Amino acid sequence: MLFLKQLFLKNNKVGAIAPSSAQLVKLMTKNINYKTANVIVEFGAGTGAVTKALLQNMRSESKLIVFELNQSFMSYLKANFIDSRIIWVTDSAEQLPQILERIGCIQVDAIISSLPLSIFPEQLRTEIIHNAKTTLTPDGLYVQFQYSLHALSLLKKNFTQVELSCTPFNIPPAVVYTCK
Numbered sequence: 001m002l003f004l005k006q007l008f009l010k011n012n013k014v015g016a017i018a019p020s021s022a023q024l025v026k027l028m029t030k031n032i033n034y035k036t037a038n039v040i041v042e043f044g045a046g047t048g049a050v051t052k053a054l055l056q057n058m059r060s061e062s063k064l065i066v067f068e069l070n071q072s073f074m075s076y077l078k079a080n081f082i083d084s085r086i087i088w089v090t091d092s093a094e095q096l097p098q099i100l101e102r103i104g105c106i107q108v109d110a111i112i113s114s115l116p117l118s119i120f121p122e123q124l125r126t127e128i129i130h131n132a133k134t135t136l137t138p139d140g141l142y143v144q145f146q147y148s149l150h151a152l153s154l155l156k157k158n159f160t161q162v163e164l165s166c167t168p169f170n171i172p173p174a175v176v177y178t179c180k
Contacts, residue, residue, distance in 0.1 A: 020046070020049040020050060020114065020145070020170065020174075021049075021167070021169055021170040021171070022049075023167045023169040023170060024049075024145060024167050024169070024170040024174050024176070025049050025050050025052075025053045026053070027145075027165055027167055027176045028050060028112055028114075028143050028145055028176055029050065029053045029054060029057070029112065029143075031141055031143070031178055032054075032057070032109075032110045032112075032141060032143075033109070033141075034057045034058055034059065034062075035059070036109065037058065037059075037062055037109035037110055038061075038062055038063065038109055039062065039063045039064075039065065039105055039107070039108040039109055040054055040058065040062065040063070040064050040065070040108065040109060040110045040111075040112065041064075041065045041066075041067070041096065041108050041110070041111040041112070041132075041135075042054065042064065042065070042066045042067065042111075042112050042113075042114075043067045043093040043111065043112070043113040043114065043115045043128075043132075044067065044068065044093070044113060044114040044115040044116070045066045045067070045068045045073065045077055045114070046068070046070075046073055046114060047073060047076055047077070048076070048077050048080060048081055050112055050114060051064070051066060051077065051081055051086075052081070054112070055081065055083055055085065055086075058085060060085070062085060063085055063086075063087060063105075064083075064085050064086050064087070065086075065087045065089060065099070065100075065103075065105075065108070066086055066087070066088055066089060067089045067090075067091065067092075067093050067096075067099075068088075068089075068090065069090060069091070069092065071090070074088065074090055087103060092124075092128075093113070093115060093128045093131075093132075094124060094127045094128050094131055096128075096131045096132060096135055097131050097134070097135055100135055107135055107136060107137045107140070108135055108136060108137065108140065109136075109137055109140055109141070110136075110140060110141040110142075110143070111132050111135075111136065111140070111141070111142045111143070112143045113128075113132070113142070113143065113144045113145070114145055115128065115144070116146075117144070117146060117150070117151050117154075118146060118147075118148060118150045118151070125151070125154060126154065129142075129154055129155065129158050130158060133158045133159065139180070140180070141178065141179070141180060142155075142159065142177075142178075142179040142180075143176065143177065143178050143179070144176070144177045144179070145174050145175065145176045145177070146174065146175050146177070147172050147173070147174055147175070148175065149164075149175060151177060152164070152177070155177050155179050158179070159179035159180060160180065161179065161180040162177055162178070162179050163177070163178045163179075164176070164177060164178075165178070
């Protein structure tokens with residue numbers, strides 16, 4: 001219900017009608033090398049379906065930087081995920097380099113994004129993807145889910161390898177881009 005309520009608020013930036021399904025979360029997180037990942041970033045955590053999976057698999061010394069602009073979602077996340085590995089960020093994903101500099105982090109190992117890129121202005125989409133690419137380690141991973149193939153050309157411009165997979169077991173069915 002929290003998702004539906006946020007979806008219909010004026011000027012919302014919520015692009016989903018329900019939290020990510022277990023199948024979508026598994027597809028989004030399966031390629032992360034949890035044994036070596038020191039820093040993982042999550043864009044658009046919503047109510048934490050992906051957050052939960054990341055925390056369950058991360059090492060105790062790893063960090064998870066969680067971006068969520070929606071104050072209702074952020075309040076929910078903070079109340080339900082009390083973990084010293086989390087760094088909460090209520091800023092736009094385009095600010096990733098500045099946030100990393102502020103916390104003393106140079107690069108990240110993986111970025112998992114649930115941002116509704118298709119509803120963002122082109123310049124914002126471009127800046128988010130560019131900044132994500134430039135902050136990843138050389139063998140870093142960027143994972144993005146969408147409900148369409150709208151982001152494919154942008155991701156192919158920024159990453160040398162873009163693999164697509166999909167899950168019909170999500171509301172609505174989703175496409176996952178895994179980029180290196």
